[in-house]
Amino acid sequence: MLQIEIKNCFIELGKFLSQFSSEKNEKKSEVKNNDDYFDEFVTLIELSQSHNGWFTPEQVYFSINSWAKALEEEKLEKWLSNYTFKENSNKNIGLILAGNIPLVGFHDFLSVLISGNNVLVKTSSNDQHLIKFLAKYLISIDERLSEKISFVEGKLEGFDAVIATGSNNTSRYFEYYFKSKPSIIRKNRNSVAVLNGNESTEDLENLGEDIFRYFGLGCRNVSKLFVPKGYDFKHFFESIFKYKDVIFYEKYANNYDYNKAVFLMSLYKLLDNEFLTLKEDTSYSSPISSVFYEYYEDINDLNNRLENDSEQIQCIVSNNLIKNSIAFGQTQKPQLWDYADNVDTLEFLNSLN
Structure with missing residues (x-):
């Protein structure tokens, strides 16, 4: 298949996804194969929480809406304009996907196919239905894609390169197992905000979006705040109050109760608003329902520290206080060219030919 043909399939997928939102699912006559797939997708969205308790309809719809916007023709054109693709790219690329948030591995899936390669997908047990459905829809647009998309149930074999996402522990296994093949191995990362x-x-309401979207389970979620000495958290707590209903979700509430109890039993000093705890801590990785914070005295020193710790950090949020930081409320709205771990996936795939 030509790249333009593959790109057009993803554009059609974007049009399909644009029909679905938490406010209303609206069937559009111009969308291809709607009669076969529209109702099935609505049912899948409704069932997602039974497959993964964190995948509430609200969170799944947010992911779907994000991808509908990303797959617009103009966005794809802008993204792909930075690359020159070689003809006859036909490598078999293995993907080992995470499952922490809905469709978290879809960017890798898209990158492999749109670069002309074949994809061998090993899904996470926590997110194995949504991406398979989208693959099925793509194949309905062009059956030739069935020869380029495979889902692997057992051992991943027959690949020329691999992109694997996991924890710091599993990354050591991946690095050993895939040492003879070109690879991108992703480890734990967290995001921070500098106030x-x-x-x-x-700003702080938008920061709440960066903290609470997907219940804080993504690597792009803010899990750590850097604040100046003497910072008063009152304004922060008042501004994020709009997210208070998160505590009514049982899985989140269970984590809140458990983690708060562990902190208190350990005699840690906490700031608490009854749905989020703040704990002073030098670590970047906080548990669900908690955000760590740390005081800083000099913004230049903090800049240097964050540069030195860049391999632990996915996003930095601030009002231009830190180099290459992004605006509040934008962590879960990455563009196609915002690569995980700042590793250019398309450049990696192009280098294989």
Whole structure:
């Protein structure tokens, strides 16, 4: 298949996804193969929480909406314009996907196919239905894609390169197992926000989106705050109050109760608003329902520290206080060219030919 043909399949997929939102699912006559797939997808969205308790309809719809926007023709054109693809790319690329948030591995899936290669997908047990459905829809647009997409149930074999996402522990296994093949191995990362006390209520409300979207399970979720000495958290707590209903979700509430109890039994000092705890801690990785914080004295020193710790950090959020930081509320809205771990997936795939 030509790359333009594959790209057009993803554009059609984007049009299909654009019909679904938490407000209303609206069937559009111009979308291809709707009669066969629309109702089935609605049912799958409704069942997602039974497959993974964290995949509430709200969170699944958010992911779907994000991908509908990303797969617009203009976005794809802008992304792909930075690369020159070689003809007859036909490598078999193994993907080992995470399952922490809905469709978390879809960017890798898209990258492999749109670069002309074949994809061998080993899904996470926590997110194995959504991406298979989208693959089925793509094949309905062009049956030739059935020769380029395979889902692997057992051992991953017959691949020329691999992209694997996991924890720091599993990454050691991946690095050993795939040492003879070109690879991208992703480990644990977390995102941070840097405040200076001059943030508006809107800024901090948007920061709440960075913290609570997907219940904080993604590597792009903010799990750590850096604040100046003497920072008053009152404005922060007032601004994120709009997210209070998160505590009514049982799985989140269970984590909140458990982690708070562990902290208190360990005699840690906590700041608490009854749905989020703040704990002073030097670590970047906080548990669900908690955000760590740390004081800083000099913003330049903090800049240097974050540069030195870049391999532990996925995103930095601030009002331009830190180099290459992004705006509040944008961590879970990456563009196609915002690569995980700052590793250019398409450049890696192009280098294989």
